[in-house]
Amino acid sequence: xxxxxxxxxxxxxxxxxxxxxxxxxxxxxxxxxxxxxxxxxxxxxxxxxxxxxxxxxxxxxxxxxxxxxxxxxxxxxxxxxxxxxxxxxxxxxxxxxxxxxxxxxxxxxxxxxxxxxxxxxxxxxxxxxxxxxxxxxxxxxxxxxxxxxxxxxxxxxxxxxxxxxxxxxxxxxxxxxxxxxxxxxxxxxxxxxxxxxxxxxxxxxxxxxxxxxxxxxxxxxxxxxxxx
Amino acid sequence: xxxxxxxxxxxxxxxxxxxxxxxxxxxxxxxxxxxxxxxxxxxxxxxxxxxxxxxxxxxxxxxxxxxxxxxxxxxxxxxxxxxxxxxxxxxxxxxxxxxxxxxxxxxxxxxxxxxxxxxxxxxxxxxxxxxxxxxxxxxxxxxxxxxxxxxxxxxxxxxxxxxxxxxxxxxxxxxxxxxxxxxxxxxxxxxxxxxxxxxxxxxxxxxxxxxxxxxxxxxxxxxxxxxxxxxxxxxxxxxxxxxxxxxxxxxxxxxxxxxxxxxxxxxxxxxxxxxxxxxxxxxxxxxxxxxxxxxxxxxxxxxxxxxxxxxxxxxxxxxxxxxxxxxxxxxxxxxxxxxxxxxxxxxxxxxxxxxxxxxxxxxxx
Numbered sequence: 278x279x280x281x282x283x284x285x286x287x288x289x290x291x292x293x294x295x296x297x298x299x300x301x302x303x304x305x306x307x308x309x310x311x312x313x314x315x316x317x318x319x320x321x322x323x324x325x326x327x328x329x330x331x332x333x334x335x336x337x338x339x340x341x342x343x344x345x346x347x348x349x350x351x352x353x354x355x356x357x358x359x360x361x362x363x364x365x366x367x368x369x370x371x372x373x374x375x376x377x378x379x380x381x382x383x384x385x386x387x388x389x390x391x392x393x394x395x396x397x398x399x400x401x402x403x404x405x406x407x408x409x410x411x412x413x414x415x416x417x418x419x420x421x422x423x424x425x426x427x428x429x430x431x432x433x434x435x436x437x438x439x440x441x442x443x444x445x446x447x448x449x450x451x452x453x454x455x456x457x458x459x460x461x462x463x464x465x466x467x468x469x470x471x472x473x474x475x476x477x478x479x480x481x482x483x484x485x486x487x488x489x490x491x492x493x494x495x496x497x498x499x500x501x502x503x504x505x
Numbered sequence: 506x507x508x509x510x511x512x513x514x515x516x517x518x519x520x521x522x523x524x525x526x527x528x529x530x531x532x533x534x535x536x537x538x539x540x541x542x543x544x545x546x547x548x549x550x551x552x553x554x555x556x557x558x559x560x561x562x563x564x565x566x567x568x569x570x571x572x573x574x575x576x577x578x579x580x581x582x583x584x585x586x587x588x589x590x591x592x593x594x595x596x597x598x599x600x601x602x603x604x605x606x607x608x609x610x611x612x613x614x615x616x617x618x619x620x621x622x623x624x625x626x627x628x629x630x631x632x633x634x635x636x637x638x639x640x641x642x643x644x645x646x647x648x649x650x651x652x653x654x655x656x657x658x659x660x661x662x663x664x665x666x667x668x669x670x671x672x673x674x675x676x677x678x679x680x681x682x683x684x685x686x687x688x689x690x691x692x693x694x695x696x697x698x699x700x701x702x703x704x705x706x707x708x709x710x711x712x713x714x715x716x717x718x719x720x721x722x723x724x725x726x727x728x729x730x731x732x733x734x735x736x737x738x739x740x741x742x743x744x745x746x747x748x749x750x751x752x753x754x755x756x757x758x759x760x761x762x763x764x765x766x767x768x769x770x771x772x773x774x775x776x777x778x779x780x781x782x783x784x785x786x787x788x789x790x791x792x793x794x795x796x797x798x799x800x801x802x803x804x805x806x807x808x809x810x811x812x813x814x815x816x817x818x819x820x821x822x823x824x825x826x827x828x829x830x831x832x833x834x835x836x837x838x839x840x841x842x843x844x845x846x847x848x849x850x851x852x853x854x855x856x857x858x859x860x861x862x863x864x865x866x867x868x869x870x
Binding site: 402407420424 | 581608611612654657
């Protein structure tokens with residue numbers, strides 16, 4: 278019976294981790310890829326100083342947010358969702374939704390940033406070639422995006438990797454409630470503190486396996502992409 | 506009415522004048538070749554004609570109509586009538602088929618498969634359809650680029666050094682394709698090359714571009730056939746020597762070019778300028794036993810790949826002779842910089858260029 282509960286809990290924790298991080302990355306991709314693509318394509322034009330300045334500012338902001346500590350994000354989301362906060366009436370604090378929101382804020386800059394640099398690093402000659410072959414500006418932009426597809430994929434994987442291993446933010450906004458908002462990372466913290474090393478190590482192994490499987494998939498896709 | 510007409514074209518990049526008043530016109534169906542050294546402005550000119558760059562000053566007419574560079578729509582519209590092959594081959598990360606189909610797809614055309622297959626046949630790339638274009642060799646990639654430019658049957662084909670850095674087989678395939686579309690489809694072609702032999706082989710007319718200006722314009726014969734004084738200054742012609750000539754008892758001439766005695770078949774005394782065509786010089790690694798009157802020993806100081814031929818600079822007692830051989834013989838003779846070689850040329854290969862007037866002396870042999 279104990280055994281059954283042990284594995285049941287582990288399954289519950291693992292599935293919640295995947296659900297929270299998966300959802301935040303999925304929503305994040307819908308926001309981050311178009312924005313990142315837009316910013317990446319932008320640099321093809323902008324000759325005027327003002328445009329350039331805005332460009333540099335935007336990119337610096339994105340890069341800053343990419344490196345933002347999750348605990349800080351967690352704190353801000355907590356203050357917004359807490360009972361006396363502006364969105365306290367939604368009653369979202371200590372729910373998986375609050376965790377998804379927290380991770381969403383963490384992954385969007387990553388997806389924007391990596392997509393932006395992937396699109397931006399597509400050779401200028403690719404766009405020119407497309408135009409020369411009769412493409413309209415829009416068609417050429419699509420082609421540049423297509424050429425950057427490996428980088429866009431990388432942004433998704435990087436975002437998921439960051440989200441699944443994140444602990445500080447979701448600990449604050451999720452509350453690490455057993456059977457409800459406890460994820461792989463927050464559980465490891467608690468189980469280690471309690472001295473339940475068997476549980477902590479098992480969870481650690483699962484987390485590591487998930488990371489490995491994701492990276493394996495990424496590497497396979499990238500190798501295939503390189504060969505076409 | 507000319508297909509393309511360029512009037513007094515100027516282009517400036519951050520203060521540097523790249524084109525300095527270019528004017529010419531190309532007739533419909535003509536194969537027009539821009540010859541000139543690197544940096545002469547050939548690429549810039551082609552990029553302006555492909556509407557990728559805007560001229561700083563001057564006018565371009567396409568089918569008699571003034572090209573408006575200011576609107577994207579007009580540029581996109583005109584570009585669809587033009588095919589361009591860049592010097593640096595750029596292909597998309599997709600299959601060969603999809604690469605060639607791309608220009609058709611963006612135009613929303615039909616019968617894509619049939620058209621792509623037809624053009625791949627022409628550039629001899631059938632069977633490559635499903636390969637990723639980025640895995641191709643340089644020559645194959647450039648043939649895909651040509652297929653991309655030709656698949657839409659453009660009215661004007663622009664080629665920027667399409668065979669630079671390619672091996673002889675790919676070069677001749679590409680040259681055949683170019684003259685095929687020019688002949689069969691009546692496609693107007695403007696091609697840039699620094700390979701003068703290619704110009705001679707393909708061109709209806711040649712414009713010699715140097716330092717952003719057209720120095721000469723005409724048929725190849727008109728420009729390079731007569732070895733006039735002005736050509737010499739372009740350093741397009743190699744093996745130009747000055748010396749004092751005296752007439753021998755056999756009725757030939759011996760010219761002393763600062764220590765070296767060169768025998769020529771003409772009969773002329775006094776100061777002369779000589780030209781020995783590089784293709785008339787025989788090269789060997791062993792002392793030559795030949796009827797050629799002029800044989801010298803020297804060392805190779807420079808090897809330059811010109812596409813299907815190789816040009817060597819051979820230093821003979823401080824004088825540089827340019828010799829043209831095939832890439833094959835270069836490999837067979839295992840020649841390297843500083844290799845000891847023997848050169849030989851007939852007295853009849855030695856030609857004079859008149860010093861005083863620009864009237865060509867004698868025809869091209």
